[in-house]
Amino acid sequence: MLKSLNRLSGLRTLSQYLTQCCAIALAATLGIASGSAYSAPKTVLVLGDSLSAEYGLARGTGWVALAEEKLRSQKIEATIINASVSGETTSGGRSRLPALLEKYKPALVVIELGANDGLRGLPVAAAEANLLAMSSAAQKADAHVMLIGMRMPPNYGRDYTERFFAMYGTLAKQIKAPLVPFMLEGVADKPELMQPDRLHPLASAHPAILANIWPTLQKSLKAK
Secondary structure, eight states: OHHHHHHHHHHHHHHHHHHHHHHHHHHHHHHHHTSOTTOSOEEEEEEEOTTTTTTTSOTTOSHHHHHHHHHHHTTOOEEEEEOOOTTOOHHHHHHHHHHHHHHHOOSEEEEEOOHHHHHTTOOHHHHHHHHHHHHHHHHHTTOEEEEEOOOOOGGGOHHHHHHHHHHHHHHHHHHTOOEESOTTTTTTTOGGGBOTTSSSBOGGGHHHHHHHHHHHHHHHHHHO
16 A cells, blocks of 8 residues: 555656746747747848948948947847849849859848939839849849838939839839838938949948838848
8 A cells, every 4th residue: 555655746847847848948948939020040131232332431431330239239140141233233243143052042132223224324124124033033042131212312303203213112012022112211312421433332321221221121120
């Protein structure tokens, strides 16, 4: 009888032990689930032109480099690959993107292109088709897409500038992608923030550019 009671006591102890282990495992699982949405490391591919390639700036002072610093300061595990090239058009970006997707396998592709198409007066429809092709290629590669828009100077005519600017919003809705409508908001209209060519911002303007981009970038990283 005493042996039976001892066995029962042992079983109760084992049961309590297993229950405690399950509780610990559940708590750990819940802890992981409730942790940061950024916990899995991500690769962000930025495909842009001179505005993202630090044209006329010291290395490390452009908005992409500042974004990398902010990621580190906020302990967000993401690596940015800056594949931006000065003078790049949407056609050039479209031709380069497949190899970049294959090489880096990004979770997020940030497309900041179109300005050079506009400055050259190229057809808006052609730029839009290239942006759509890039977005589709990125999504087929299981990457989220984020668009960064641009405006043309008023001397290009009201019809062209309005159609050009609207292109980004139309495409963002079509592909269901987040959009920064105008990356130079609060910058382009301030001559003291622009380089002598009046097209490229000074390094002192890039914190403001990042402030325009960061909220959308942060949400895009959470979404992936």
